[in-house]
Amino acid sequence: MSLPLSGYRIWITRPADQARYLTEAIIKNGAQTYTSPLLTISPAIDQGQLDDAIACLNQFDLAVFISPSALNAVFTKLSTPWPSDLPVAVVGPGSAKRAAELGVKHIICPATQFDGEGLLKELGAQTGQKIVLFRGNGGRDILPAGLSAAGADVTLVTAYQRSAPTLDASEIERQLQLGCDGIVISSSEAAQHLFNWAGGETRHKLQCALYFVPHHRIAEALQANGANNIVQTEAGDDGITHSICRYFAPVLSPKE
Structure with a gap:
C-alpha cells in the first residue's frame, strides 16, 4: 500500500525553529x-524587559506563553529549572508539546478552541492573580485584555520579534514550476506577508493554490487576498499532518 502523500509536494511556511517536526511528519507520509x-523570529529588542521578568518569576501565579517561539525565548535564558509551582498556560497543542519537552509539569491548554479566546474560557476568573504573558511584538490584545478584565494583574513581556522575511522571487517561481499541491500557513501574519510580497502572475498563482490552515482567522486572511481553496485542519502538527493525509487519501489515512 502506498503512503497517503506519495506523489504530492507540500510547501511548509513555518518559522525555521518550528518547521522540523511538521516537515518530518509530512515526509514520513x-x-x-x-x-x-x-515569518522570521529573532531576539526581542528589549532584552532587559525579558531578563527582569525571568528574574522575578517567583512573584507570579501564572505564566502565559503565546507560542513555541515565546517558550524558546524564555527557556533559552533560564539559568535554573522552571519553578515547579508556577503553572504554564498556552493557547494550543504545539505550545503544550514544546512546554512538556522543556520540562514543564503543570500545563494549562484549551481542550478544543486553540486561540486566545479559548484560553480565556479555560482559565476562567483570575481575580487577584499576578500573571506574566510572554509574546512576540505586536501580538493580539484579546488575551491580556480579557485577563485584566477578569481581575488579573498582567505583565506583558515581548519575548521575541516577528518580521517579514526577504523572499526570492525567482526561487518562488522555480518552486511553483516544480509543483505545489498544498501550502501550510500557520498564522494570519504569515499569510499577509506572502501576499504583500507577491505580485503579477505569481500572485495569481498563489491565489489559485490550495492552502491548509489550522485556524479560521488564517483562512479569512487568505480570502481577503483572493485565495479561496482553503482547508481548515485539526490543530497541532499531528492534526495538520492527519488532515492533509485525509484530504489527499481519505481511504488510506485513518486517524491513529
Whole structure:
C-alpha cells in the first residue's frame, strides 16, 4: 500500500525553529516538501524587559506563553529549572508539546478552541492573580485584555520579534514550476506577508493554490487576498499532518 502523500509536494511556511517536526511528519507520509518560512523570529529588542521578568518569576501565579517561539525565548535564558509551582498556560497543542519537552509539569491548554479566546474560557476568573504573558511584538490584545478584565494583574513581556522575511522571487517561481499541491500557513501574519510580497502572475498563482490552515482567522486572511481553496485542519502538527493525509487519501489515512 502506498503512503497517503506519495506523489504530492507540500510547501511548509513555518518559522525555521518550528518547521522540523511538521516537515518530518509530512515526509514520513510520502510527500516531498519545500520549506520557505514566511515569518522570521529573532531576539526581542528589549532584552532587559525579558531578563527582569525571568528574574522575578517567583512573584507570579501564572505564566502565559503565546507560542513555541515565546517558550524558546524564555527557556533559552533560564539559568535554573522552571519553578515547579508556577503553572504554564498556552493557547494550543504545539505550545503544550514544546512546554512538556522543556520540562514543564503543570500545563494549562484549551481542550478544543486553540486561540486566545479559548484560553480565556479555560482559565476562567483570575481575580487577584499576578500573571506574566510572554509574546512576540505586536501580538493580539484579546488575551491580556480579557485577563485584566477578569481581575488579573498582567505583565506583558515581548519575548521575541516577528518580521517579514526577504523572499526570492525567482526561487518562488522555480518552486511553483516544480509543483505545489498544498501550502501550510500557520498564522494570519504569515499569510499577509506572502501576499504583500507577491505580485503579477505569481500572485495569481498563489491565489489559485490550495492552502491548509489550522485556524479560521488564517483562512479569512487568505480570502481577503483572493485565495479561496482553503482547508481548515485539526490543530497541532499531528492534526495538520492527519488532515492533509485525509484530504489527499481519505481511504488510506485513518486517524491513529
